Amino acid sequence: MTSAVKESSSLALLVSADPVTIRYFSQALQELSISPDVFRETPAAINQLNRQKFDAVIVDLQLGELAGKVLNEVHLSPSNRTAVTFGISGNDTESTAVLRQKSSFVFEKPLSAQSIRSTLKSAYGLILRERRRYFRCPVSIPVLIRRQGVPDAHCSTVNISQGGMALSTIVSVNPGEKAQVQFTLPGHEVLFLAEATICWSKTDEIGVRFVALSQDNNAQLQEYLARKLEEMLPDFVSKKFEKMDV
Numbered sequence: 001m002t003s004a005v006k007e008s009s010s011l012a013l014l015v016s017a018d019p020v021t022i023r024y025f026s027q028a029l030q031e032l033s034i035s036p037d038v039f040r041e042t043p044a045a046i047n048q049l050n051r052q053k054f055d056a057v058i059v060d061l062q063l064g065e066l067a068g069k070v071l072n073e074v075h076l077s078p079s080n081r082t083a084v085t086f087g088i089s090g091n092d093t094e095s096t097a098v099l100r101q102k103s104s105f106v107f108e109k110p111l112s113a114q115s116i117r118s119t120l121k122s123a124y125g126l127i128l129r130e131r132r133r134y135f136r137c138p139v140s141i142p143v144l145i146r147r148q149g150v151p152d153a154h155c156s157t158v159n160i161s162q163g164g165m166a167l168s169t170i171v172s173v174n175p176g177e178k179a180q181v182q183f184t185l186p187g188h189e190v191l192f193l194a195e196a197t198i199c200w201s202k203t204d205e206i207g208v209r210f211v212a213l214s215q216d217n218n219a220q221l222q223e224y225l226a227r228k229l230e231e232m233l234p235d236f237v238s239k240k241f242e243k244m245d246v
Contacts, residue, residue, distance in 0.1 A: 010035070010131045011034070012035070012036050013039070013054045013056070013057045013083075014036045014037065015040075015067070016040065016058075016060035016063070016088065017060065024113065028116040029120075034127065037052070046070060050073075053134060054083050055084065055131045057074050057080065058087075059103070061103075068098070071102040084105070085105070086104065086119070087105075088109065089106050089109065104123070128229075132226055134162070135162070136160070137160050137224075137225055138159045139157055140157055143165070145169075147173075155167045155169035156169075160221075160225075161225070162225060167207075167208060174198065175199060176199075180195055185224050190217070192213070192220075193217070194213045195212035195213075196209060197209050
Protein backbone atom coordinates (compact mmCIF):
# COMPACT_ATOMS: atom_id res chain seq x y z
CA MET A 1 0.00 0.00 0.00
CA THR A 2 1.36 3.40 -0.94
CA SER A 3 1.79 6.22 1.54
CA ALA A 4 -0.96 8.17 -0.25
CA VAL A 5 -3.44 5.38 0.35
CA LYS A 6 -2.43 5.15 3.99
CA GLU A 7 -2.86 8.89 4.38
CA SER A 8 -6.33 8.85 2.83
CA SER A 9 -7.56 5.67 4.51
CA SER A 10 -10.26 6.09 7.13
CA LEU A 11 -10.04 4.30 10.48
CA ALA A 12 -12.84 2.41 12.21
CA LEU A 13 -12.99 0.95 15.72
CA LEU A 14 -14.70 -2.44 15.68
CA VAL A 15 -15.78 -3.92 19.03
CA SER A 16 -17.13 -7.48 19.01
CA ALA A 17 -16.39 -10.82 20.65
CA ASP A 18 -17.85 -12.82 17.74
CA PRO A 19 -15.21 -14.16 15.29
CA VAL A 20 -17.72 -14.39 12.42
CA THR A 21 -18.84 -10.78 12.90
CA ILE A 22 -15.23 -9.63 13.05
CA ARG A 23 -14.40 -11.48 9.84
CA TYR A 24 -17.38 -10.07 7.94
CA PHE A 25 -16.75 -6.49 8.97
CA SER A 26 -12.98 -6.58 8.60
CA GLN A 27 -13.33 -7.70 5.00
CA ALA A 28 -16.10 -5.22 4.15
CA LEU A 29 -14.24 -2.28 5.70
CA GLN A 30 -10.96 -3.08 3.99
CA GLU A 31 -12.75 -3.27 0.64
CA LEU A 32 -13.71 0.40 1.13
CA SER A 33 -10.23 1.51 2.21
CA ILE A 34 -11.36 1.74 5.84
CA SER A 35 -8.81 0.24 8.22
CA PRO A 36 -10.42 -1.73 11.07
CA ASP A 37 -8.95 -1.59 14.59
CA VAL A 38 -10.50 -4.68 16.20
CA PHE A 39 -11.09 -5.16 19.94
CA ARG A 40 -12.79 -8.10 21.61
CA GLU A 41 -12.56 -6.60 25.10
CA THR A 42 -14.40 -3.36 25.84
CA PRO A 43 -11.92 -1.93 28.40
CA ALA A 44 -9.17 -2.06 25.78
CA ALA A 45 -11.51 -0.50 23.20
CA ILE A 46 -12.40 2.35 25.54
CA ASN A 47 -8.73 2.93 26.27
CA GLN A 48 -8.03 3.14 22.52
CA LEU A 49 -10.84 5.68 22.09
CA ASN A 50 -8.90 7.98 24.41
CA ARG A 51 -5.72 7.58 22.39
CA GLN A 52 -6.76 7.40 18.73
CA LYS A 53 -8.98 9.40 16.37
CA PHE A 54 -11.57 7.26 14.56
CA ASP A 55 -13.89 8.15 11.68
CA ALA A 56 -16.34 5.38 12.57
CA VAL A 57 -17.09 3.21 15.61
CA ILE A 58 -18.86 -0.13 15.18
CA VAL A 59 -20.10 -1.90 18.33
CA ASP A 60 -21.74 -5.31 18.65
CA LEU A 61 -24.83 -4.61 20.76
CA GLN A 62 -24.82 -8.24 21.91
CA LEU A 63 -22.20 -7.06 24.41
CA GLY A 64 -25.09 -5.47 26.29
CA GLU A 65 -24.11 -3.03 29.02
CA LEU A 66 -20.52 -3.09 27.85
CA ALA A 67 -21.62 -1.95 24.38
CA GLY A 68 -23.41 0.96 26.03
CA LYS A 69 -20.22 1.95 27.84
CA VAL A 70 -18.31 2.08 24.55
CA LEU A 71 -20.99 4.18 22.83
CA ASN A 72 -21.18 6.52 25.81
CA GLU A 73 -17.43 6.94 25.72
CA VAL A 74 -17.60 7.84 22.02
CA HIS A 75 -20.09 10.63 22.69
CA LEU A 76 -17.97 11.96 25.58
CA SER A 77 -14.64 11.76 23.76
CA PRO A 78 -13.24 15.16 22.67
CA SER A 79 -11.66 13.64 19.57
CA ASN A 80 -14.30 11.02 18.68
CA ARG A 81 -17.66 12.54 19.59
CA THR A 82 -18.30 13.33 15.91
CA ALA A 83 -17.36 9.83 14.68
CA VAL A 84 -20.09 7.95 12.81
CA THR A 85 -21.47 5.26 15.14
CA PHE A 86 -22.86 1.85 14.16
CA GLY A 87 -24.57 -0.83 16.22
CA ILE A 88 -24.76 -4.52 15.30
CA SER A 89 -28.10 -5.87 16.50
CA GLY A 90 -29.56 -9.36 16.41
CA ASN A 91 -32.60 -9.05 18.64
CA ASP A 92 -35.13 -6.50 19.87
CA THR A 93 -34.80 -6.72 23.64
CA GLU A 94 -35.53 -3.61 25.68
CA SER A 95 -31.87 -3.06 26.50
CA THR A 96 -30.86 -3.45 22.85
CA ALA A 97 -33.52 -0.93 21.78
CA VAL A 98 -31.93 1.66 24.06
CA LEU A 99 -28.50 0.95 22.62
CA ARG A 100 -29.82 1.26 19.06
CA GLN A 101 -30.81 4.84 19.79
CA LYS A 102 -27.18 5.67 20.58
CA SER A 103 -26.05 4.56 17.13
CA SER A 104 -26.35 6.53 13.90
CA PHE A 105 -26.78 3.31 11.89
CA VAL A 106 -27.67 -0.28 12.80
CA PHE A 107 -26.60 -3.50 11.10
CA GLU A 108 -29.25 -6.19 11.47
CA LYS A 109 -28.40 -9.85 12.01
CA PRO A 110 -28.20 -12.28 10.33
CA LEU A 111 -25.34 -10.49 8.67
CA SER A 112 -24.32 -10.86 5.05
CA ALA A 113 -21.57 -9.25 2.99
CA GLN A 114 -24.21 -7.48 0.88
CA SER A 115 -26.18 -6.09 3.85
CA ILE A 116 -23.01 -4.76 5.48
CA ARG A 117 -21.88 -3.11 2.24
CA SER A 118 -25.30 -1.57 1.69
CA THR A 119 -25.31 0.10 5.12
CA LEU A 120 -21.70 1.21 4.75
CA LYS A 121 -22.56 2.71 1.37
CA SER A 122 -25.33 4.76 2.97
CA ALA A 123 -22.97 6.03 5.66
CA TYR A 124 -19.81 6.43 3.59
CA GLY A 125 -20.40 10.11 2.84
CA LEU A 126 -20.55 10.85 6.58
CA ILE A 127 -17.40 8.79 7.22
CA LEU A 128 -15.57 10.64 4.46
CA ARG A 129 -16.73 14.00 5.83
CA GLU A 130 -15.37 13.03 9.25
CA ARG A 131 -12.07 11.99 7.64
CA ARG A 132 -11.92 15.33 5.83
CA ARG A 133 -12.28 17.27 9.08
CA TYR A 134 -8.77 16.36 10.25
CA PHE A 135 -7.14 15.16 7.01
CA ARG A 136 -3.51 16.29 6.87
CA CYS A 137 -2.57 16.81 3.24
CA PRO A 138 1.14 16.23 2.55
CA VAL A 139 2.30 19.23 0.51
CA SER A 140 5.31 21.55 0.38
CA ILE A 141 4.46 25.22 -0.11
CA PRO A 142 6.32 28.39 0.98
CA VAL A 143 5.07 30.02 4.18
CA LEU A 144 5.98 33.33 5.78
CA ILE A 145 5.74 33.50 9.58
CA ARG A 146 5.42 36.90 11.19
CA ARG A 147 5.85 37.42 14.94
CA GLN A 148 5.96 40.59 16.95
CA GLY A 149 9.44 41.89 17.72
CA VAL A 150 11.39 39.36 15.63
CA PRO A 151 12.36 39.11 11.94
CA ASP A 152 9.99 37.35 9.55
CA ALA A 153 10.79 33.68 8.98
CA HIS A 154 10.55 31.81 5.68
CA CYS A 155 9.73 28.12 5.83
CA SER A 156 7.69 25.45 4.03
CA THR A 157 4.81 23.15 4.90
CA VAL A 158 5.15 19.46 5.69
CA ASN A 159 1.39 19.09 5.65
CA ILE A 160 -1.73 21.23 5.97
CA SER A 161 -5.14 20.54 7.45
CA GLN A 162 -8.35 22.43 8.08
CA GLY A 163 -7.07 23.39 11.52
CA GLY A 164 -3.41 24.19 10.90
CA MET A 165 -0.13 23.04 9.43
CA ALA A 166 3.18 21.41 10.20
CA LEU A 167 6.16 23.46 9.04
CA SER A 168 9.77 22.65 8.27
CA THR A 169 11.99 25.37 9.74
CA ILE A 170 15.11 25.96 11.79
CA VAL A 171 13.61 29.04 13.43
CA SER A 172 13.35 28.82 17.21
CA VAL A 173 9.79 29.27 18.52
CA ASN A 174 7.95 28.63 21.75
CA PRO A 175 4.68 26.68 22.12
CA GLY A 176 1.85 29.12 22.81
CA GLU A 177 3.52 31.92 20.88
CA LYS A 178 1.22 34.00 18.64
CA ALA A 179 2.01 34.45 14.96
CA GLN A 180 0.60 35.30 11.56
CA VAL A 181 1.19 32.89 8.68
CA GLN A 182 0.99 33.84 5.00
CA PHE A 183 0.85 31.34 2.15
CA THR A 184 -0.74 30.54 -1.20
CA LEU A 185 -2.28 27.16 -1.99
CA PRO A 186 -1.13 25.34 -5.14
CA GLY A 187 -3.28 26.42 -8.07
CA HIS A 188 -4.56 29.49 -6.22
CA GLU A 189 -3.54 33.13 -6.61
CA VAL A 190 -5.18 34.48 -3.45
CA LEU A 191 -2.86 35.11 -0.51
CA PHE A 192 -3.98 33.33 2.66
CA LEU A 193 -3.52 35.24 5.92
CA ALA A 194 -4.14 33.37 9.16
CA GLU A 195 -3.75 34.38 12.77
CA ALA A 196 -2.16 31.38 14.44
CA THR A 197 -0.65 29.88 17.57
CA ILE A 198 2.48 27.73 17.78
CA CYS A 199 1.22 24.51 19.35
CA TRP A 200 4.36 22.35 19.29
CA SER A 201 8.03 22.51 18.36
CA LYS A 202 10.68 19.87 17.72
CA THR A 203 13.92 19.61 15.77
CA ASP A 204 13.45 21.34 12.38
CA GLU A 205 9.63 21.22 12.59
CA ILE A 206 6.87 23.19 14.27
CA GLY A 207 3.10 22.83 14.49
CA VAL A 208 0.82 25.80 13.87
CA ARG A 209 -2.89 25.98 14.74
CA PHE A 210 -5.11 28.42 12.88
CA VAL A 211 -6.91 30.79 15.24
CA ALA A 212 -8.55 33.12 12.73
CA LEU A 213 -8.99 32.64 8.98
CA SER A 214 -11.30 34.66 6.75
CA GLN A 215 -14.51 33.00 5.60
CA ASP A 216 -13.36 33.03 1.96
CA ASN A 217 -9.93 31.61 2.83
CA ASN A 218 -11.50 28.94 5.01
CA ALA A 219 -13.91 27.89 2.23
CA GLN A 220 -11.06 27.69 -0.30
CA LEU A 221 -8.94 25.64 2.09
CA GLN A 222 -11.79 23.19 2.75
CA GLU A 223 -12.44 22.82 -0.99
CA TYR A 224 -8.73 22.22 -1.65
CA LEU A 225 -8.45 19.58 1.08
CA ALA A 226 -11.64 17.84 -0.04
CA ARG A 227 -10.36 17.62 -3.61
CA LYS A 228 -6.93 16.34 -2.55
CA LEU A 229 -8.43 13.70 -0.26
CA GLU A 230 -10.76 12.42 -2.97
CA GLU A 231 -7.86 12.34 -5.45
CA MET A 232 -5.93 10.13 -3.03
CA LEU A 233 -8.74 7.62 -2.49
CA PRO A 234 -8.06 4.34 -4.29
CA ASP A 235 -9.92 3.92 -7.59
CA PHE A 236 -11.25 0.55 -6.47
CA VAL A 237 -13.33 2.24 -3.76
CA SER A 238 -15.31 4.26 -6.30
CA LYS A 239 -15.68 1.25 -8.56
CA LYS A 240 -17.09 -0.86 -5.75
CA PHE A 241 -19.73 1.77 -4.99
CA GLU A 242 -20.73 1.84 -8.63
CA LYS A 243 -21.33 -1.93 -8.54
CA MET A 244 -23.24 -1.96 -5.25
CA ASP A 245 -27.00 -2.31 -5.15
CA VAL A 246 -28.75 -0.20 -2.52
